[in-house]
Amino acid sequence: MTMADSFEQRCIISGIGQSEVGRRVTRGVMALTLDACIEAIADAGLEPKDIDGVFSWPGAVTRAEGLAPSSPGSSGPGVHAVIDALRLDTNWYSAGPETPGMLAPVIHGCMAVASGMCRHVLVYRALNEATAWRTNTQRVATDAEGVTGNMQWILPFGAFSGPNWMALYARRHMHEYGTTREQIAQISLNARRNAALNPKAVLTSELTLDDYLSSTMISDPLCLYDCDIAIDGATAVVISDAAYAPDTPNKAIHFEAVGSALHGRASWDQWEDMTTTAAMSAGGHLWSRTDLTPADVDCAQLYDGFTVLTLYWLEGLRFCGHGESGAFVEGGERISLTGELPLATSGGQLSGGRLHSFGHLYEACLQLRGGAAERQVPGAKVVAVSAGAGPLASCLLLRT
Amino acid sequence: MWPIPQINDDNRAFWTGGQDGELLIARCDDCGYYIHPPTPRCPRCLSENVHPRAVSGRGRVYTYTINERPWSPGIEVPYVIAIVQLDEQSDLRLMTNVVGCSPDQVAIDMPVQVEFRRQGDAYAPVFRPA
Numbered sequence: 001m002t003m004a005d006s007f008e009q010r011c012i013i014s015g016i017g018q019s020e021v022g023r024r025v026t027r028g029v030m031a032l033t034l035d036a037c038i039e040a041i042a043d044a045g046l047e048p049k050d051i052d053g054v055f056s057w058p059g060a061v062t063r064a065e066g067l068a069p070s071s072p073g074s075s076g077p078g079v080h081a082v083i084d085a086l087r088l089d090t091n092w093y094s095a096g097p098e099t100p101g102m103l104a105p106v107i108h109g110c111m112a113v114a115s116g117m118c119r120h121v122l123v124y125r126a127l128n129e130a131t132a133w134r135t136n137t138q139r140v141a142t143d144a145e146g147v148t149g150n151m152q153w154i155l156p157f158g159a160f161s162g163p164n165w166m167a168l169y170a171r172r173h174m175h176e177y178g179t180t181r182e183q184i185a186q187i188s189l190n191a192r193r194n195a196a197l198n199p200k201a202v203l204t205s206e207l208t209l210d211d212y213l214s215s216t217m218i219s220d221p222l223c224l225y226d227c228d229i230a231i232d233g234a235t236a237v238v239i240s241d242a243a244y245a246p247d248t249p250n251k252a253i254h255f256e257a258v259g260s261a262l263h264g265r266a267s268w269d270q271w272e273d274m275t276t277t278a279a280m281s282a283g284g285h286l287w288s289r290t291d292l293t294p295a296d297v298d299c300a301q302l303y304d305g306f307t308v309l310t311l312y313w314l315e316g317l318r319f320c321g322h323g324e325s326g327a328f329v330e331g332g333e334r335i336s337l338t339g340e341l342p343l344a345t346s347g348g349q350l351s352g353g354r355l356h357s358f359g360h361l362y363e364a365c366l367q368l369r370g371g372a373a374e375r376q377v378p379g380a381k382v383v384a385v386s387a388g389a390g391p392l393a394s395c396l397l398l399r400t
Numbered sequence: 401m402w403p404i405p406q407i408n409d410d411n412r413a414f415w416t417g418g419q420d421g422e423l424l425i426a427r428c429d430d431c432g433y434y435i436h437p438p439t440p441r442c443p444r445c446l447s448e449n450v451h452p453r454a455v456s457g458r459g460r461v462y463t464y465t466i467n468e469r470p471w472s473p474g475i476e477v478p479y480v481i482a483i484v485q486l487d488e489q490s491d492l493r494l495m496t497n498v499v500g501c502s503p504d505q506v507a508i509d510m511p512v513q514v515e516f517r518r519q520g521d522a523y524a525p526v527f528r529p530a
Contacts (some may be wrong), residue, residue, distance in 0.1 A: 007477055008513055099425075116528045126516075145401075145406055146405055146406030146407070146520070147403050147405050147406060148405075148406045150437075151445055152405040152406070152411065153437055153494075153495055154495055155403040156402055156403050156404065156405050156522070156524050157481055157495050157496060157497050157524065157526070158402060158467060158471070158472070158475055158479055158481060158497065159404075159467075159481045160471035160472060161469070161471055163469070164481055166481075167465035167481075168464065168465050168481065169463070170450045170465045170485055171463045171464060171465055171508070172462070172463040175463070201491065216468070217466075217468045218468060218469055219465045219466070219467045219468065219469065219481075220465055220466035220467075220468065220478075221465070222465075266447075269483060269493070269495040270436070270491075270493060272491060274462070274463055274483070348476055399522070
């Protein structure tokens, strides 16, 4: 595929916005969502009347029937609510959890723009899990009529939560490739170091390897510091036709490639090789759509809902070979702000807060605009962003 | 409480075979392929000649985790969640629990044998060391 062929290369991110992010935010999730959306629209030099498409993940869903986990505060307002709140006139919109991971609405937005259905689309993700978990004592939904759908193969065995599912994958990776907890810890320690340079990050105190190794085990081998931190917050971007780039008040960010391929069982528990995730097929897909290579990437905002997912994305996006990610991050220098591939420069979800891949997307845009202040990677021109775990995976390659 | 699956015509064999001590897995009687979760057509040859068949109940631990968190009242922690690969077919696997031993005795490739845990009207297949 040549550059002129791909739909995403005809699109730009013209505006970005993010609400306040925190564990004790007083504004409601709709207010946060509108904060982010209004900021992104203004940042793009537009008004709500210019927006003709809206996309989100997962939309207004309150329970999981498919593969996407659902828990209190994890869905945010749906697109109908946002369209109505801003009185938008749309040509196309969609939201849903049955997509290739949380960056799928960004890809849908590009498809809508490149196909001519829309000219400027709003894409957002909002969560209020901090508030929901504080006020809802029942974190695990129990259905009086019994568990249905895909979850019937998982929940009856007490695999209630993401840490359980990802620990099964991590254990197999450790078993086959000798990946160690000390190596995995580097993802968490790196995130915490970078979070100290991000005023919006929620966990900024120093974290040592000893702290990590002695922390509470959640689902062995994953401990407390392998898990990201619930917050309230919202992020939005505006995607426009690339023809709009000269008119944007702030630097336009170009899509170089996207990846979304799912090659394998559409299942958490039936995934055949648990030393991989769908990151492997999505990452290969991404590189098939560009002439750039992993060596061209200046920094990477890889999904870190759990530490080990960053390792799977390092392998999936071919920054290292299959099974080599533990050695790749060993000691942490290579992935630090001054290393050859800085990761999670905002503090990621582990320390910055669980913005569910849109925090990574926002940070990638800041880096490409040269606006990441103390944590700026000098001269960042190409940034990778990824989202997902198990059978869910989507990724973006963005450039100046 | 261990969550209870809602039993219907599609999953009844799997969840209730344990009443007779049998682990029933959907199998294509045309090409011999075992199918889990059960679907009405064989994904390999697309035949509709798919029926629940008893398997040996023997397998090996493909991977596992020791859950330490009390997510749900009434389930004692820690407990072992595992993916067990049944001896009949390399891609025939179940999420399950390993019971009947200390969590720190569980290992990848450990041989295991099915037993059943009553959950409402369902008989959940769990595994103990063989």
